[in-house]
Structure formats: C-alpha cells, structure tokens
Amino acid sequence: MQSTEVTPRRMAASSSETLNPGRLVVALLLFAVLMAFLWGGFVFLRDAQRNDSVPKLLLAVLAIVWGVAGAGGFFYTMNMVVEQLPGNARRLLTPFVFVGPAVLILLWFLALPTLRTLYLSFFDANSIEFVGLNNYVAVFTERTMLTAFRNNLLWMIFGTAGCVVAGLIVAVLADRSNFESLAKALVFLPMAISLVGAGVIWKFIYYYAAPGQTQIGLLNAVVTGFGGQPQAWTTLVQPWNNFFLILILVWLQTGFAMVIFSAAIKSISEDMLEAARVDGASEVGIFFKIMIPTIQGTILTTTTTILIFALKIFDVVLVMTGGQYGTNVIAVEFYRQLFTAGDNGRGSAIAIVLLLAVIPVMVYNLRQLNRQEVF
Amino acid sequence: MQANAASISQELADAFDGKLKGTTVTMTGPFVEADEVKFNASVEEFETLTGIDIQYVGSKEFEASIKIQVDGGNPPDIVDFPQPGLLATFVAQDKVVDVSEVINADWLTENYNQSWIDIATMEGGSGPITAGVWNRVNGKSLVWYPKAAFDEAGYTVPETWDEMLALTEQIAADGDTAWCIGIESGAATGWAATDWMEDIMLRTTSLENYDKWVAGDLLFSSPEVKAAAEKMSEIWLNEEYVFGGRASIVTTSFGDSPTPMFDDPPGCYLHRQGNFITSFFPEGAVAGEDYDFFYLPPIDPAFGKPVLVAGDIYAMFNDRPETRAVLSYFSSAASVESWVRSGGAISPHNDSSLEWYSNDVDRKVADIILQADSVRFDASDLMPGAVGAGSFWKGMTDYVAGTVELDQALTEIDAAWPGR
Numbered sequence: 001m002q003s004t005e006v007t008p009r010r011m012a013a014s015s016s017e018t019l020n021p022g023r024l025v026v027a028l029l030l031f032a033v034l035m036a037f038l039w040g041g042f043v044f045l046r047d048a049q050r051n052d053s054v055p056k057l058l059l060a061v062l063a064i065v066w067g068v069a070g071a072g073g074f075f076y077t078m079n080m081v082v083e084q085l086p087g088n089a090r091r092l093l094t095p096f097v098f099v100g101p102a103v104l105i106l107l108w109f110l111a112l113p114t115l116r117t118l119y120l121s122f123f124d125a126n127s128i129e130f131v132g133l134n135n136y137v138a139v140f141t142e143r144t145m146l147t148a149f150r151n152n153l154l155w156m157i158f159g160t161a162g163c164v165v166a167g168l169i170v171a172v173l174a175d176r177s178n179f180e181s182l183a184k185a186l187v188f189l190p191m192a193i194s195l196v197g198a199g200v201i202w203k204f205i206y207y208y209a210a211p212g213q214t215q216i217g218l219l220n221a222v223v224t225g226f227g228g229q230p231q232a233w234t235t236l237v238q239p240w241n242n243f244f245l246i247l248i249l250v251w252l253q254t255g256f257a258m259v260i261f262s263a264a265i266k267s268i269s270e271d272m273l274e275a276a277r278v279d280g281a282s283e284v285g286i287f288f289k290i291m292i293p294t295i296q297g298t299i300l301t302t303t304t305t306i307l308i309f310a311l312k313i314f315d316v317v318l319v320m321t322g323g324q325y326g327t328n329v330i331a332v333e334f335y336r337q338l339f340t341a342g343d344n345g346r347g348s349a350i351a352i353v354l355l356l357a358v359i360p361v362m363v364y365n366l367r368q369l370n371r372q373e374v375f
Numbered sequence: 376m377q378a379n380a381a382s383i384s385q386e387l388a389d390a391f392d393g394k395l396k397g398t399t400v401t402m403t404g405p406f407v408e409a410d411e412v413k414f415n416a417s418v419e420e421f422e423t424l425t426g427i428d429i430q431y432v433g434s435k436e437f438e439a440s441i442k443i444q445v446d447g448g449n450p451p452d453i454v455d456f457p458q459p460g461l462l463a464t465f466v467a468q469d470k471v472v473d474v475s476e477v478i479n480a481d482w483l484t485e486n487y488n489q490s491w492i493d494i495a496t497m498e499g500g501s502g503p504i505t506a507g508v509w510n511r512v513n514g515k516s517l518v519w520y521p522k523a524a525f526d527e528a529g530y531t532v533p534e535t536w537d538e539m540l541a542l543t544e545q546i547a548a549d550g551d552t553a554w555c556i557g558i559e560s561g562a563a564t565g566w567a568a569t570d571w572m573e574d575i576m577l578r579t580t581s582l583e584n585y586d587k588w589v590a591g592d593l594l595f596s597s598p599e600v601k602a603a604a605e606k607m608s609e610i611w612l613n614e615e616y617v618f619g620g621r622a623s624i625v626t627t628s629f630g631d632s633p634t635p636m637f638d639d640p641p642g643c644y645l646h647r648q649g650n651f652i653t654s655f656f657p658e659g660a661v662a663g664e665d666y667d668f669f670y671l672p673p674i675d676p677a678f679g680k681p682v683l684v685a686g687d688i689y690a691m692f693n694d695r696p697e698t699r700a701v702l703s704y705f706s707s708a709a710s711v712e713s714w715v716r717s718g719g720a721i722s723p724h725n726d727s728s729l730e731w732y733s734n735d736v737d738r739k740v741a742d743i744i745l746q747a748d749s750v751r752f753d754a755s756d757l758m759p760g761a762v763g764a765g766s767f768w769k770g771m772t773d774y775v776a777g778t779v780e781l782d783q784a785l786t787e788i789d790a791a792w793p794g795r
Contacts, residue, residue: 124794125761125793126468143783143787144769144787208623208626209619210618210622210623210642213619213635213642232625235622236625236626236777238777238778318562322561325772325778339438339442340438341760341761341765341766341791341793342761
C-alpha cells in the first residue's frame with residue numbers, strides 16, 4: 001500500500017501545479033498509441049491462436065510480453081496523463097489510475113459472471129426460454145438436492161468442528177511437548193496434499209474387498225483382523241458414509257487450524273499464565289478460562305474460514321463417491337447439472353444458492369478480520 | 376485407399392496429391408493411455424502420405440471438457456464421441472458440419488450398414504443431418520468365463536436365459552458364486568448397470584419399444600422397463616449369485632470386477648461385459664485357453680438374438696479442406712486397420728477384412744455382430760446427456776446400493792429427462 005502512495009507524490013513535486021497543454025497532448029498521444037498496441041496485440045494473438053500460424057511456445061512468450069508490457073505501459077502512460085493535470089484534479093484522479101484497472105478487471109471477471117449466472121438461473125436448460133423460479137423450486141424439492149443440503153450441513157458442522165477441535169488440541173499439547181516441531185510437522189503435512197490426492201489415498205484406506213478376499217483396504221484389514229466383517233465404508237454404510245468422507249477433510253485441514261492456533265497460543269503473555277498458576281489455577285482451568293478467551297478472535301476467524309471451505313466441498317466427494325450413495329453435496333450436484341446434464345438453468349440456480357449460503361459467513365469473516373486489522 | 380480417394384471426397388484426393396501438406400487438424404476424444412497410442416499409430420501412415428499433422432489430445436473428463444470447448448466457440452476440428460446422445464445436443468445447436476456435404480453419399484451407403492447411418496442421422500436446427508462417421512465399434516452382449524475351470528467343473532455354455540439361470544443356481548449349489556459384477560467408475564459409476572438393462576430390454580420387449588425408450592416416449596416407470604430391472608435384480612440382488620453381493624457390485628470398479636474369475640479356484644464363473652474388457656484381464660491370460668466368451672442368451676425367443684453395440688462416432692466442428700480430408704479418411708477401414716490388427720477394435724466399415732483380426736476374440740465378436748438378428752446401439756449413449764450420462768447411471772446405482780426402492784429410482788430417472 002505504501003509504495004503506491006509515495007510514487008505519485010514524488011512525481012507530483014517535480015511537475016507544476018498548473019495545466020500544461022503541450023505535455024498533456026503528448027501524454028494522451030502516447031496513451032492512444034498504447035491502446036492501439038494493446039488492441040492490435042489482442043487481435044494478433046487471437047487470430048494466431050485460431051489459425052495456429054505461430055508456434056505455440058512463441059505465442060505464449062508473446063502473450064506474456066504483451067500482457068506484462070501492456071499492463072506496465074498502461075500504468076505508466078495513465079500516470080503521465082494524470083500528472084499533466086492541474087493539482088486538484090491530479091490528486092483526485094491519481095488513486096483511480098492505480099486502483100481503477102484492478103477494480104474494472106475484478107468486476108469483469110467476478111461481478112459480471114455472477115450477474116450472468118443469476119440471469120441464466122431463470123432460464124431453461126439451453127438458456128432460451130424464461131422459466132421463472134422453476135429451477136429454484138426444483139433445487140429445493142428434489143430428493144438429490146435435499147440430500148445435498150443435509151450433507152453440506154453435516155460437512156459444515158462436523159467437518160469444521162473436527163478441524164477446529166483437533167487443531168486446538170494438537171496446538172496446545174504440542175506447545176508443551178519436547179518434540180513440538182516434529183508433531184506439528186506431521187499434522188501439517190497433509191496440507192500439502194491436494195484434495196484429489198487425499199481422495200486417492202483414502203480410497204485405499206476405505207477399500208472394500210468381498211469377505212474372504214485379501215483386504216487391501218487398511219480399515220477393513222483392521223476390522224477383519226479383529227474378526228469383524230468387511231464393510232463398504234463409503235458406499236453402503238449410509239448415512240454414516242458421509243462421516244468417513246468428512247474425516248478426510250479433518251485430516252487435511254487440521255494442520256491449517258493448528259498452525260494458526262499455535263501462533264495465537266504462543267502470543268499469550270507468559271506472565272498471565274504464570275500468575276494464574278501461582279494463584280493455583282489448574283491447567284484445564286487455564287485452557288478454558290484464559291487461553292480460549294484470549295485467542296477467541298483467532299478461533300472465530302479460523303472457524304469461518306473452514307466453514308466456507310466445507311460449504312464449497314467438491315473434490316473429495318467427486319473423487320470418492322461421485323456424489324452417489326447419498327453423499328451428494330451442493331457443489332457436486334452443481335457440476336453434474338451443468339457439465340453432465342448440460343442444464344445451464346439448474347446449474348446456475350444451484351450456484352446462486354451456494355453463493356447466497358456462503359455470503360453471510362464470508363461477510364462475518366471479513367468483519368472479523370477487519371477488526372483484527374489484518375488488512 | 377488412394378485409388379478410390381476421389382470417390383470418397385475431393386479433399387481426400389487432394390490430400391493424397393500432397394496439396395494439403397503442412398496443415399494441422401486438431402482432435403479430441405476419450406482415448407487416453409493405451410488407446411491413445413493405438414489411435415496415433417493407426418493414423419500415422421495417413422500423416423506420412425499426406426503431410427497433414429493430426430494432433431490428438433485425449434481426456435478422461437472428455438464429456439465435460441468438450442462442452443466447455445464448444446460453448447466457448449473454440450472446439451477442436453474433429454471430435455470423437457462414444458456417446459451419440461452427447462453429439463446430438465451439439466447438432467441441435469447447429470455446431471456440427473453435415474457429413475453428407477463432405478463425403479459422397481454413395482460411398483457412405485456402400486461402406487456402412489444402413490443401421491449405422493441411421494444412428495448417425497440427427498436432428499439439426501434446420502432438419503436432419505448426418506452428424507458423423509463411425510470409426511470403431513464394440514459388441515456388448517457378451518458373457519466371459521474362465522474356460523479351463525469352467526470346463527473342469529463340468530459346466531456347459533447356456534443357450535437360453537433359463538439355462539443360464541440354471542447354471543447360476545448350479546454354481547451356487549456347488550458352493551461358488553456365478554457372477555462377477557462391478558459398476559464403480561468414478562463420476563460415471565453406474566454405466567455398467569445400464570448396459571445390463573439395455574441387453575435385457577432387447578430380450579424382453581420389441582425393438583419398437585426399445586427405440587421409443589431411447590427417444591423418451593417409453594417411460595422408465597413403464598411396465599416394460601420395470602420388468603427388465605426386475606429380471607436383472609433376480610441375479611444382481613441375490614447374494615448367493617454375485618461374488619461379494621451388493622456391496623461388491625457398487626464398490627468394485629468395472630475394470631477390476633472380472634479379476635476374481637482368474638483366481639484359483641475362480642471367485643466367479645461369469646462376467647457380462649463388452650469386448651474391450653479383455654484389456655483389463657490379468658496379463659498373460661490367453662484367449663481361448665484361460666478365458667472365452669459366449670453370446671448373452673435370449674430370454675424370449677420372439678425377439679430373436681439381438682446384439683447390443685457401442686462405438687465411436689467422429690464429428691467435424693470446423694470446416695476446412697484438411698479437416699474434410701481427415702474425416703473422409705475415417706470413413707474408410709484403412710483408418711482403423713492398424714488398431715484392428717493390434718487388437719481391441721472392431722471396424723464397422725464394409726471395406727474391412729476379417730483377416731485383419733489378430734485374435735479369435737475380436738473375430739468372434741465381429742462375427743456375432745454380423746450374425747445378429749438385430750443390432751441396437753447402447754441406449755444410455757443415445758439418450759440425452761442428462762439421462763444417459765446422468766440420472767440413468769445414478770438411478771441404477773441408487774437402486775443397487777439400496778438408497779432408494781426401484782419405483783422411486785425409475786421415477787427419478789424419468790424426471791431428469793429434458794423438458795419433462
């Protein structure tokens with residue numbers, strides 16, 4: 001933030017406070033040339049990509065040069081134009097030179113698609129006929145969608161609680177152990193694995209082979225080792241199969257919660273803890289009455305972050321069960337409707353519902369972060 | 376091939392004259408790994424002769440990615456569809472070039488059985504068009520068995536459905552399980568169950584009803600379809616008939632499911648699947664010795680010996696001379712010859728030769744397709760994607776997994792039919 005403040009002021013000092021028409025024309029000309037360069041480059045790249053007339057690698061390099069030079073040149077010339085303006089106008093416009101393009105691009109890539117999705121959600125599968133709220137009615141009445149809502153709730157409650165509680169426990173215990181960094185590294189390690197990769201790993205843990213076959217699945221090997229019957233954990237054990245999937249999220253995300261909690265716990269002043277101990281507080285008492293209230297803000301932020309993550313859960317379910325066997329979640333159903341069934345209307349409606357569900361949590365999360373002055 | 380190129384299309388003749396040298400044709404489809412290698416090998420000769428570079432990029436998520444590419448206005452030149460139903464949605468949007476404008480009609484009727492051309496004829500925005508050409512097909516009405524153990528146990532190949540049920544019962548009485556079934560297939564879980572349904576539909580009801588079913592005029596909740604599902608359940612849901620029972624059916628990947636057949640003693644004796652399944656058999660298993668197959672027997676003699684088939688249809692999205700030449704090439708058997716010779720492909724082209732088939736399995740499958748009283752294409756591949764690659768798979772899985780009862784599963788499959 002700071003550097004953007006400094007640069008224009010320094011430049012401002014070197015230029016006069018009055019309008020300089022000659023230099024303004026030159027700057028505007030430069031700007032026009034740049035725009036022509038940007039547009040020409042765009043057309044060239046688009047056509048070259050379409051007719052495959054330039055080698056792909058060269059094209060990629062050209063695209064990067066065009067993009068980076070274009071963005072740099074854009075800021076430079078815009079700044080030049082604004083600099084030639086009289087003092088007041090310059091001070092007013094300078095911030096927009098820097099933040100404007102980013103906001104525009106953000107609107108283009110985020111706001112427009114969102115509005116378009118909202119628009120499409122009122123139309124039929126091919127986005128031709130207006131169907132009113134039909135897609136939303138279907139979203140809230142179909143059995144598969146209702147299952148998806150129920151499962152998302154399970155994910156949000158148990159997935160989030162699992163990560164936060166486990167993360168907190170590990171953070172506190174590791175803080176007192178002699179092998180803190182090793183323990184934390186082990187818990188943190190799964191964070192490096194992608195959700196799809198985790199799905200593959202856990203497939204082998206939950207793998208089911210018919211009774212009498214060699215159980216190559218870890219869980220079933222253990223169960224049969226103790227004389228039990230092998231179970232098809234992720235498919236037939238309904239509705240508990242959801243919890244076996246949620247466990248994967250806990251395994252992956254506990255590390256994230258733990259790192260943040262650990263940092264927060266270390267920032268609790270030792271004096272306070274010492275004082276409590278001197279006054280005869282038990283360790284459990286210290287944990288609940290001093291540590292938890294002190295790091296409350298951190299706990300809330302972490303919880304909401306994981307909550308949003310659980311709400312959007314997709315990869316694990318798609319890889320493990322494809323949303324079948326009563327494990328469907330909103331994001332998977334959205335994918336199925338849009339890409340498998342090719343139903344733009346229904347897919348958009350589900351996306352909007354998911355967005356509406358995420359927004360309150362997100363707003364709360366941002367407020368929380370603002371209060372902690374993270375931004 | 377070069378001799379009759381002009382009778383196929385002008386562009387193909389131009390290509391062999393070297394007029395299209397240095398051009399590139401992009402292709403995509405679901406062939407990955409071994410299939411992609413075999414595909415590339417089969418077009419290599421054409422590339423050398425004409426100087427046209429065919430760039431094939433296969434994708435496991437083909438069904439989803441092709442929609443993005445087409446909707447984004449950036450489709451590859453030629454696309455391989457194993458599901459004509461998916462292609463039909465693009466034809467309806469007028470995104471596909473009419474093949475009859477590219478390739479001589481005489482050549483098409485000469486080189487393809489009329490039923491293949493019928494399946495390829497689809498409703499475009501302004502009337503029906505020929506949406507693509509068939510390049511590689513496979514037969515699905517096949518039951519595989521471990522030949523050595525099967526013979527040793529004294530079992531005989533059944534000629535009717537009842538004989539097959541009797542055999543199933545006999546194997547159960549001997550303390551073994553007859554069938555190996557697995558429908559797990561990632562996001563596509565359930566398709567193996569739809570194949571069974573289709574085979575039983577062909578054997579229990581008329582071809583007219585089958586076609587109505589494909590077109591959406593015969594509901595899944597109708598007595599005909601429900602009867603087929605119940606016929607299937609007689610085997611599927613009997614824990615004594617299926618290796619590992621229901622739990623195994625829904626959790627075992629379709630490719631892994633025949634593996635117990637090759638155990639000693641075999642975990643199962645029967646496995647119904649298309650001829651492509653041989654690629655999933657253990658390495659070193661010898662056709663005709665370790666395993667063999669028989670035609671899935673008829674249920675009602677009134678409906679004869681129908682065969683369920685599937686295949687790859689190649690459609691053209693960008694109209695350029697070199698694209699026309701390549702598509703024309705795919706309408707002749709020469710384009711698939713090397714694949715046929717290396718195994719795993721059956722040519723639907725009339726100018727192919729039975730001598731090309733290097734193994735008895737492929738030759739016997741080709742023969743079964745030729746001998747069939749009637750041939751019908753895999754129904755789920757013809758239905759709209761929302762059903763054929765969506766609710767049909769999901770509904771069958773839900774039913775077999777016991778998530779819902781049969782009636783509810785069938786009603787839910789119906790409900791997903793577009794515009795219903």
